[in-house]
Amino acid sequence: MDQKTFENKAEQLNEKMPEYCPITYSMSIIGSKWKIPILWKLILDDGQHYNHLKRMVGGITNTMLTKSLRELEDDGLILRHSDGTVPPSVTYHLTDLGKDLVYTMEELLTGAKNYTPLTKNSKKAFYLLINRIYKNGIESQSRYSIPFLILPFF
Structure with a gap:
C-alpha cells in the first residue's frame, strides 16, 4: 500500500471511529497480561478455587491474581462465590457476560494462529538481513533489500 492510500484509509477510519471506541474499552x-489466561482457564473449567486457578494459570503472583480477579469481578465478567465457612472457601465463576467471551476468545485464537507464522517469518528475515549486513557491510546490500523501518538507524 502506498503512502497516499494509507493516509486516505487512516483518515476514513478516523472519521468512522466513535469518540468512545468500543475496541479500546474492551481492551482496557x-x-x-493475566486476564485472558484467567478467563481462558475459567472457560475451560468454571468454578475454580483461588489456589487451583493460580496453579492452572502458572507464573502469576498472588498480588496479580487477586488484582486481576477483582477487576474482572468489577467488570462483571466473573462472580466470586463465598460459602461463608471457616476456613473461607471461595470459588470463581464466569457470569453470562463472561461466558459470551468464549466467542471472542475463539476469534483471538484464530487470529493468533494466522498471525504468528507471519511475524516469526518477518522476524527471521529481519535478523538474517541484519546478520548479513553485519558480516558484509551495508554497502553490499541492495537498497531494496533493506526494510524501510531500519533505514533511519544507518
Whole structure:
C-alpha cells in the first residue's frame, strides 16, 4: 500500500471511529497480561478455587491474581462465590457476560494462529538481513533489500 492510500484509509477510519471506541474499552477490560489466561482457564473449567486457578494459570503472583480477579469481578465478567465457612472457601465463576467471551476468545485464537507464522517469518528475515549486513557491510546490500523501518538507524 502506498503512502497516499494509507493516509486516505487512516483518515476514513478516523472519521468512522466513535469518540468512545468500543475496541479500546474492551481492551482496557481484558487487555492485561493475566486476564485472558484467567478467563481462558475459567472457560475451560468454571468454578475454580483461588489456589487451583493460580496453579492452572502458572507464573502469576498472588498480588496479580487477586488484582486481576477483582477487576474482572468489577467488570462483571466473573462472580466470586463465598460459602461463608471457616476456613473461607471461595470459588470463581464466569457470569453470562463472561461466558459470551468464549466467542471472542475463539476469534483471538484464530487470529493468533494466522498471525504468528507471519511475524516469526518477518522476524527471521529481519535478523538474517541484519546478520548479513553485519558480516558484509551495508554497502553490499541492495537498497531494496533493506526494510524501510531500519533505514533511519544507518
